[in-house]
Amino acid sequence: MTNQPSPGRPSIPPAAAGAATEPDATHSTGQLSTEQRATAQHPTEQRPAAPAPGTPWRRLPATWAGAVSRGLAQVLARPLGPHQTAVVRIGFAFTWLCFLLREWPYRHELYGPGGPWSWDMARQFIGTNDAFTLLMWSHGRGWFEAVYALALVSSALLMVGWRTRTMSVLFMVGVLSLQNRSILMGDGGDNVIHLVSLYLVLTRCGAVWSLDARRRARAAATTPGARAYEGPGEPGRDLTGLVLWAVLGLALATVTLLGQLSTGWALVFWGLWAAHALWWAAVRHARDRGGPTEAVTVLDTLANLAHNGALLVIMVEVCLIYATAGWYKVQGSRWQDGTALFYPMNLDYFSPWPALSDALGSSGLMVMVITYGTVIVQVAFPFTLFNRRVKNVLLVVMMVEHAAIAVVLGLPFFSLAMIAADAVFLPTGFLRGLGARVGRGTRRLFPHRAPAVLPGPRSGDTGADAGTDTGAGTNGDPSTGTGANPDANPDPNADGDTDTRTRPDNGGAEASGATVPGTVGFRP
Known part of the structure; x- marks a missing residue:
């Protein structure tokens, strides 16, 4: 027989009715507690689940915890x-x-x-x-x-x-x-x-x-x-x-x-x-x-x-070099009025090609553009690391600038050192493509005969x-020696390319990362 609510008495949902049958001093008087009354009014509302105990990142958002975990895996793996x-x-x-x-x-x-x-x-x-x-x-x-x-x-x-x-x-x-x-x-x-x-x-x-x-x-x-x-x-x-x-x-x-x-x-x-x-x-x-x-x-x-x-x-060292150089230039009066480049080009020590120095120094517009452009590029470069495309553009500009310093001012080794330091920011996809082209060119210049017979797999392999x-x-291509592996993790510098999982350095008596037979490198 179905129980029907009597006239003048509020209808109680089944969950609340079941709860009312529990032996309790409040229920014995026929009254509902405050918690039961709230449950009766909102039967589908649930309390938020408590954080799992023992989780080290429970106080951080899930996205942050995942980013930190992935970052640690990249750094250590x-x-x-x-x-x-x-x-x-x-x-x-x-x-x-x-x-x-x-x-x-x-x-x-x-x-x-x-x-x-x-x-x-x-x-x-x-x-x-x-x-x-x-x-x-x-x-x-x-x-x-x-x-x-x-x-x-x-x-x-x-x-x-x-x-x-x-x-x-x-x-x-x-x-x-x-x-x-x-x-x-x-x-x-x-x-x-x-x-x-x-x-x-x-x-x-x-x-x-x-x-x-x-x-x-x-x-x-x-x-x-x-x-x-x-x-x-x-x-x-x-x-x-x-x-x-x-x-x-x-x-x-x-x-x-x-x-x-x-x-x-x-x-x-x-x-x-x-x-x-x-x-x-x-x-x-x-x-x-x-x-x-x-x-x-x-x-x-x-x-x-x-x-x-x-x-x-x-990387931080390169950024500090450009940031400090740029901000010190900003404080100089000759850099502020756009004439700083004129003076070294008129010194014999920095003029290996006097005709070229005279041609550049005689144009006031050219001197001003190069002077202000140098300051802007050096101050802005550390901030462009957050934008890959802008960073690559400024990287090319700085390398061209150092190449010009080597020729115009006669400072080849300073320029080579700075270009080598700038290269740490080059995208991996560009470097891999450059390495492949150099490898093909080397094989054309120095062709070698491949071994006629390679030993087959050993028993058990x-x-x-x-x-x-x-x-x-x-x-x-074995000539590049990059240790390519299609299952490798992507490199954050690869500009969308998947980086190779390289085998560490040579072993033997030297502290290197050689691998063991039957494994694809030592990975934690």
């Missing part, structure tokens, strides 16, 4: 900007190498013990700031020639990407030794080289466009499934890397025992040497076990973090595993 880092490596090594070659006839006057800034004066000055330089260990001519040769050789090998982990350290040693020996001989470009040489030590700058990448690609092509091999021969044996690591360790131990290194620099060099050994041991242990281990994953993650942090510092991640570059 792989080295970002491998092509940009390779361009910076090649650009600065090439600039320093060309500078050393040009100054070869005058090297003794610039950095030698008999120069205007004498060895005793340099020793007194360095005693106040503890700057690092090998040239203070001896004032002999032979020692100076050895250090200068070290700077030349390390620059050339870093440029071509041979043992980039070791060469980046030796490149830093060469730059600091010469520049700290004669601090009055440098300019703004030398300061940029000085800073970037420190940052390159922490980057995986040989992941692409290097002899290391080429060696890994060849090893992977000739030995299917063995992605950790550092060269031809017996898998996993890197005799060159071991010898190089042992020789440098012996040299480091010798100078440490002789007391030539300060405590800070001794910790830096011994830390780098030990990190290389630790990585080699972890990779060898993982290879013996047949797969990545926790130690390799942790070390690879730390290396990615160091690489991405150093790359960010280089599947076809998919034997044919993946061979270290080939774009469109399967």
